[in-house]
Amino acid sequence: MSEHRWLRITECHNIPPREGRAVTVGRHDIAIFNLGDRFLATANRCPHRGGPLCDGIVTGTSVVCPLHTWKISLESGAVERPRTEACVRTYPTRVENGMVLLAVPMDPRAEHAA
Amino acid sequence: MKQLVVVGNGMAGMACVEQILKHTPRFDITVFGDETHVNYNRVLLSSVLAGEKAADDIVLHPLDWYREHGIRLHVGVRIVDVDPNARTVTGNDGGVTRYDTLLLATGSTAWLPPIAGLDKDGVLVFRTLDDTRELMRRSGPDTRAVVIGGGLLGLEAARGLQAQGCQVTVVHLMPTLMERQLDPDGGHYLLGKMEDLGIRVLLGRTTTAILGNGHVEGVALSDDSCLEADLVVVAAGIRPNVDLAHKAGLHVNRGIVVNDFMETSSPDVFAVGECVEHNGICYGLVAPLFEQGKVLAATITGNKGPTYTGTVQAAKLKIMGVEVFSAGDWSEQNSEPVRYEDRALGVYKKVTLRDGRLAGVILVGDTSDSHRYMEWLRTNADLTDQRRHVLFPPPAADAGLDAAEMADSATVCGCVGVTKGAIICAIHEQGVNTLSQLKEATRASTGCGSCSGLCQELLRAVAPEFEEDARTVICACVPFAEDRLRDILRSQRLKSVQEVLDIYGNGQGCEVCKPALSYMVDMLWCGDHAEDRSARFINDRVHANIQKDGSFSVVPRMRGGVTSPAELRRIADVAEKYSVRMVKITGSQRIDLLGIRKEDLPKVWADLGMPSGQAYTKGVRMVKTCVGTDFCRFGVQDSTTVGIEMERRLEQLYTPHKVKMGAVGCPRNCAEATVKDIGLVGQEGSWQVVVGGAAGKHVRKADLLTTVVTSEEALEAAELFFQYYRESANYLERTYDFVERLGIEKVRKDTVYAPDNIQQGLRDRLHKSKARARDPWQEGGTPKHPTQFIPLHPVENTLA
Numbered sequence: 001m002s003e004h005r006w007l008r009i010t011e012c013h014n015i016p017p018r019e020g021r022a023v024t025v026g027r028h029d030i031a032i033f034n035l036g037d038r039f040l041a042t043a044n045r046c047p048h049r050g051g052p053l054c055d056g057i058v059t060g061t062s063v064v065c066p067l068h069t070w071k072i073s074l075e076s077g078a079v080e081r082p083r084t085e086a087c088v089r090t091y092p093t094r095v096e097n098g099m100v101l102l103a104v105p106m107d108p109r110a111e112h113a114a
Numbered sequence: 115m116k117q118l119v120v121v122g123n124g125m126a127g128m129a130c131v132e133q134i135l136k137h138t139p140r141f142d143i144t145v146f147g148d149e150t151h152v153n154y155n156r157v158l159l160s161s162v163l164a165g166e167k168a169a170d171d172i173v174l175h176p177l178d179w180y181r182e183h184g185i186r187l188h189v190g191v192r193i194v195d196v197d198p199n200a201r202t203v204t205g206n207d208g209g210v211t212r213y214d215t216l217l218l219a220t221g222s223t224a225w226l227p228p229i230a231g232l233d234k235d236g237v238l239v240f241r242t243l244d245d246t247r248e249l250m251r252r253s254g255p256d257t258r259a260v261v262i263g264g265g266l267l268g269l270e271a272a273r274g275l276q277a278q279g280c281q282v283t284v285v286h287l288m289p290t291l292m293e294r295q296l297d298p299d300g301g302h303y304l305l306g307k308m309e310d311l312g313i314r315v316l317l318g319r320t321t322t323a324i325l326g327n328g329h330v331e332g333v334a335l336s337d338d339s340c341l342e343a344d345l346v347v348v349a350a351g352i353r354p355n356v357d358l359a360h361k362a363g364l365h366v367n368r369g370i371v372v373n374d375f376m377e378t379s380s381p382d383v384f385a386v387g388e389c390v391e392h393n394g395i396c397y398g399l400v401a402p403l404f405e406q407g408k409v410l411a412a413t414i415t416g417n418k419g420p421t422y423t424g425t426v427q428a429a430k431l432k433i434m435g436v437e438v439f440s441a442g443d444w445s446e447q448n449s450e451p452v453r454y455e456d457r458a459l460g461v462y463k464k465v466t467l468r469d470g471r472l473a474g475v476i477l478v479g480d481t482s483d484s485h486r487y488m489e490w491l492r493t494n495a496d497l498t499d500q501r502r503h504v505l506f507p508p509p510a511a512d513a514g515l516d517a518a519e520m521a522d523s524a525t526v527c528g529c530v531g532v533t534k535g536a537i538i539c540a541i542h543e544q545g546v547n548t549l550s551q552l553k554e555a556t557r558a559s560t561g562c563g564s565c566s567g568l569c570q571e572l573l574r575a576v577a578p579e580f581e582e583d584a585r586t587v588i589c590a591c592v593p594f595a596e597d598r599l600r601d602i603l604r605s606q607r608l609k610s611v612q613e614v615l616d617i618y619g620n621g622q623g624c625e626v627c628k629p630a631l632s633y634m635v636d637m638l639w640c641g642d643h644a645e646d647r648s649a650r651f652i653n654d655r656v657h658a659n660i661q662k663d664g665s666f667s668v669v670p671r672m673r674g675g676v677t678s679p680a681e682l683r684r685i686a687d688v689a690e691k692y693s694v695r696m697v698k699i700t701g702s703q704r705i706d707l708l709g710i711r712k713e714d715l716p717k718v719w720a721d722l723g724m725p726s727g728q729a730y731t732k733g734v735r736m737v738k739t740c741v742g743t744d745f746c747r748f749g750v751q752d753s754t755t756v757g758i759e760m761e762r763r764l765e766q767l768y769t770p771h772k773v774k775m776g777a778v779g780c781p782r783n784c785a786e787a788t789v790k791d792i793g794l795v796g797q798e799g800s801w802q803v804v805v806g807g808a809a810g811k812h813v814r815k816a817d818l819l820t821t822v823v824t825s826e827e828a829l830e831a832a833e834l835f836f837q838y839y840r841e842s843a844n845y846l847e848r849t850y851d852f853v854e855r856l857g858i859e860k861v862r863k864d865t866v867y868a869p870d871n872i873q874q875g876l877r878d879r880l881h882k883s884k885a886r887a888r889d890p891w892q893e894g895g896t897p898k899h900p901t902q903f904i905p906l907h908p909v910e911n912t913l914a
């Protein structure tokens with residue numbers, strides 16, 4: 001298991017309720033969603049054809065990809081519709097002092113490349 | 115003629131009088147009612163409280179009915195005494211009336227449990243129209259209401275009060291809701307549904323006192339906690355009104371005791387409805403009283419013979435979106451239970467069988483099969499052969515079979531007691547074609563209304579010219595037909611998508627219903643509403659069309675397809691500055707700049723200095739025009755000017771689906787106006803306004819709406835149709851489906867041929883919306899949200 005680091009990303013109010021926003025951290029393209037009572041984060045690439053998940057409509061604790069309506073669980077990253085094994089990566093989140101934090105894996109290669 | 119005096123102008127009394135009138139006349143009828151209204155449908159008070167019906171909608175017998183049948187009606191008079199020897203009744207107005215035959219139909223009153231402080235202002239019951247009006251008067255967005263009692267009536271009261279804006283808490287003595295109709299599992303499913311609606315439920319607690327100084331301020335509960343409240347509704351049960359029966363010297367237990375002929379212990383006095391007790395049972399529902407009324411009418415008119423042998427009790431909760439049905443004896447003692455449940459869907463079903471016959475049934479979350487179970491209960495059918503199919507019937511070979519399979523004697527409407535045979539008769543003999551005609555002819559479906567689906571099915575199968583109200587449900591999140599939803603949003607003054615989902619839906623919504631609801635609130639409230647961007651598709655959050663790679667396309671408005679060298683130059687500059695991947699002339703006479711990054715959109719719009727062409731949304735797209743009289747040697751109308759004017763008048767408005775228009779200077783139709791949603795076709799000396807055309811997925815020639823002389827008249831006809839489509843089409847229904855569904859005759863009748871006030875209403879609402887509309891690209895300069903167009907910049911980055 002790779003190590004990860006908690007990073008302060010943005011103030012909570014920068015993500016409106018039930019919407020998502022994109023952020024790039026190192027080599028990770030991440031979509032963060034505001035579910036009202038908490039924030040959830042996944043990779044910002046739909047496993048179907050790479051649609052930007054941050055632009056999808058949130059339904060419950062899932063997001064619907066804006067391109068061809070695949071539905072992805074924000075909690076587990078699993079694709080809920082259509083039935084497929086595919087899934088996206090999720091990132092742990094927490095809120096501290098009005099700031100959203102993400103746990104992003106330390107990736108020695110990426111650090112090195114920079 | 116003999117004098118018949120009826121005490122109680124309610125559902126049982128008048129249903130019985132209706133039956134009496136069918137026999138040879140032998141009575142002069144006088145009716146006393148202490149309410150100040152004509153007889154109305156008490157069952158539907160829940161719908162009145164929920165704002166779904168007006169008081170006028172629930173009248174059962176208008177004044178004319180009493181007049182036509184020579185019935186003397188005294189409303190607002192309470193009978194306070196009976197003298198069985200003199201055969202007189204005395205009213206609270208002092209009037210004394212003689213009778214030969216007395217009919218007590220006094221119903222019941224709300225039972226008040228022994229709680230201290232019930233006399234405080236703000237403590238109410240829910241039994242009459244006046245109670246309902248008082249509840250509505252006292253309800254509002256800041257009202258905290260406590261309902262005592264979690265039975266049918268309490269829950270319907272709670273839902274109604276919530277629809278009136280109150281924050282509602284239900285306090286219920288028992289550990290589960292509706293325990294008389296549901297087993298603990300069923301009660302648990304129901305609890306979840308009530309909580310999903312946003313109604314708080316406290317179980318296993320009693321109210322010990324009503325607190326407050328003169329006026330209600332709260333309630334104290336048996337667990338020593340207190341709830342703040344401005345309004346308390348007591349719905350803890352009912353008690354039959356038997357005072358008069360005592361005075362008349364009748365045999366009374368809990369209710370007035372009657373035998374199978376509906377006779378009391380006195381030959382001159384009869385009783386019907388909730389005030390009677392038959393075979394040890396006092397009923398609290400309408401179905402039994404209709405059956406009793408028929409038997410009593412026979413007995414009382416000298417046709418004694420038919421007997422009343424009791425009614426299978428069935429209850430249905432009338433809360434939209436919370437389906438609950440229960441009938442018979444569903445206890446599992448000495449019976450074989452069969453169950454089905456799906457927690458995620460919130461569906462719970464249980465039937466109990468005894469000796470191969472149905473004993474009882476509970477349905478929560480899906481009550482579509484209730485009539486099948488009622489029939490089995492009523493006929494005590496032997497189900498041995500169907501044992502495998504008691505919960506799920508074998509798939510029907512064709513639609514309508516379910517209704518077709520029913521016996522003619524089977525009851526369709528349990529409330530009023532109408533059989534399938536009677537409905538078929540009405541259809542054949544009275545030319546019934548619609549549900550409303552059927553209601554008129556047979557009264558079927560005028561009680562609780564839950565059999566309307568089955569009635570529709572029968573109509574569809576049998577009526578030669580069946581007409582159905584077109585209704586589509588958007589999705590399972592908000593399970594209502596769209597026209598219903600529009601009514602609900604209007605009457606409940608719901609102005610945000612989330613509110614609708616919280617109160618009428620599953621609280622979440624999805625990519626299908628959220629945009630539809632967004633459109634609905636916008637259309638109904640014309641900008642007086644809280645727009646919720648999260649409920650809209652990405653295109654409508656950033657006012658551009660998302661592409662396969664996540665970039666966006668930009669189509670500026672180019673009214674009528676007319677541009678200028680300066681505009682073209684600016685477009686060219688923008689294309690170079692932002693390295694636009696492709697510049698393309700679209701199929702709609704405009705220019706598309708493709709492959710623009712989200713964060714560049716505001717800059718692109720500013721540099722273009724043109725309004726949004728809204729090529730990304732369900733809204734007004736464009737008016738294609740031809741060169742018309744300005745240049746064309748055949749042109750007979752100025753299609754370019756009129757087309758541009760039409761675009762100006764309608765642009766920036768949202769619609770159920772996209773609206774594309776065209777204006778052409780002569781019938782050669784070079785801009786294809788006859789295959790547009792709205793088209794203006796120039797003729798020598800006139801314009802044809804055509805609607806519902808298509809040349810996309812479908813090809814459909816537009817229908818002629820009207821032919822008018824001036825350009826202004828043509829524009830006004832287009833406006834009328836446009837607003838009509840906005841208000842009445844289902845979401846995602848293009849005009850070609852809408853016009854096809856309604857028929858052009860109806861469209862004409864509701865628009866260009868409509869009375870002045872209807873037309874004016876359409877115009878006013880259109881202009882109100884238009885006055886609030888703005889060019890969405892203005893948001894480039896003043897974004898709706900700071901990060902609307904830009905990605906987040908992380909405060910900390912692993913690389914930093």
Ligand code: SRM
Nearest residue numbers: 659660661667699700701702704729774809810811812848
């Ligand atoms: C750009 C354009 C094609 C072009 O290069 O010419 C275009 C592009 C798209 N059309 Fe179209 N339509 C374009 C003119 C048309 C026309 C011709 C016209 O407007 O006269 C039609 C036939 C007329 C009609 O609307 O019926 C047309 C019928 C459709 C349909 C089928 C609609 C139908 O119910 O029949 C769709 C799908 C839909 O709306 O459900 C569609 C959907 C689309 C979408 C929006 C697909 C989507 O949802 O992403 C395409 C966006 C591409 C993109 O990535 O930006 N497009 N589309 C045209 C833009 C016109 C404009 O200036 O606004």
Ligand SMILES: Cc1cc2nc3c(=O)[nH]c(=O)nc-3n(C[C@H](O)[C@H](O)[C@H](O)COP(=O)(O)OP(=O)(O)OC[C@H]3O[C@@H](n4cnc5c(N)ncnc54)[C@H](O)[C@@H]3O)c2cc1C
Nearest residue numbers: 122124125126147148156192193220221387388398399400
């Ligand atoms: C909100 C609500 C929802 C309901 N929903 C359902 C449902 O979904 N399904 C169902 O089957 N049932 C339902 N019921 C019950 C149903 O309404 C009753 O079973 C039915 O109305 C009983 O009819 P009735 O004529 O016996 O009594 P009522 O309708 O109560 O009529 C009795 C009338 O007599 C008057 N009266 C009494 N005493 C006197 C007197 N001394 N002098 C003059 N007038 C007098 C009363 O004021 C009243 O107007 C509901 C009831 C309520 C309140």
Ligand code: SF4
Nearest residue numbers: 662700701706810811
């Ligand atoms: S026809 Fe329209 S929807 Fe189809 S590929 Fe072309 S632009 Fe896209």
Ligand code: FES
Nearest residue numbers: 046049051065068
């Ligand atoms: S790219 Fe997400 S559904 Fe196709």
